[in-house]
Amino acid sequence: MGVTLRVAVGIMGNVASVLLYGAPILTFTRVIRKGSTEEFSCVPYVIALSNCLLYTWYGLPIVSHGLENFPVVTINGLGILLEFMFIFIYIWFASKPRKKVVLFMLLMVILVFCATALVSIFVLCDHHHRKMFVGSVGLVASVLMYGSPLVALKQVMETKSVEFMPFYLSLFSFLASSLWMAFGLLSHDFFLASPNLVGCPMGLLQLVLYFKYRRSSRVPEDIIKFDIEKHGTDLKIQKQQMIVDEKR
Numbered sequence: 574m575g576v577t578l579r580v581a582v583g584i585m586g587n588v589a590s591v592l593l594y595g596a597p598i599l600t601f602t603r604v605i606r607k608g609s610t611e612e613f614s615c616v617p618y619v620i621a622l623s624n625c626l627l628y629t630w631y632g633l634p635i636v637s638h639g640l641e642n643f644p645v646v647t648i649n650g651l652g653i654l655l656e657f658m659f660i661f662i663y664i665w666f667a668s669k670p671r672k673k674v675v676l677f678m679l680l681m682v683i684l685v686f687c688a689t690a691l692v693s694i695f696v697l698c699d700h701h702h703r704k705m706f707v708g709s710v711g712l713v714a715s716v717l718m719y720g721s722p723l724v725a726l727k728q729v730m731e732t733k734s735v736e737f738m739p740f741y742l743s744l745f746s747f748l749a750s751s752l753w754m755a756f757g758l759l760s761h762d763f764f765l766a767s768p769n770l771v772g773c774p775m776g777l778l779q780l781v782l783y784f785k786y787r788r789s790s791r792v793p794e795d796i797i798k799f800d801i802e803k804h805g806t807d808l809k810i811q812k813q814q815m816i817v818d819e820k821r
Contacts, residue, residue, distance in 0.1 A: 579759040583644035586752035590648040593745035623682040624718045625652035627711035708764030715768030747776025
């Protein structure tokens, strides 16, 4: 029964994580359409890439025992592909200063992962110590990943707008972290359960702020322009009224 429940939670965690890693597709569709990264930050995607790299390595038989953490490998392997794609799109459309920052962060992530993999292969000689070492590094990466939305949360509270904090990213982050925490507890694996003790409340906080400020979010200018062209001057009056209401 315990094994069946663990497998079931692992499958649900995989589904939630697929939705989590795929949620930014909507954001980057907007980036491509506008040809600009606007006020979106690439920090969450770079840190997510680091987390995916480390936990894919953690789940492989060279670190874990056999296929005990195979669900971790499958979902984080997919995460690597998606995060690389998002980062590439961001770099393509970002301003020159932002390109340099993201490329530097990406280089640091790759160097840390390579160093972790090499140490676990050539310095540590058994699964127990490899899991302890890789899991510890992965723990730090996971805490950073779940803490990275603090940048967006600060922006939300300052602007009272959730325009640059996508709802589905927050929702699936909460669901995925809850399920992986359960999977880690059922597996008696501290390094899988503990990062999600941070992820759950962070995801919940994002949802609370979203529902608090969602009605005061700014309407994107391109949508307003489209509506004005389609429906006429009545919407111009509505837009002016919105501006007056915001100033109040």
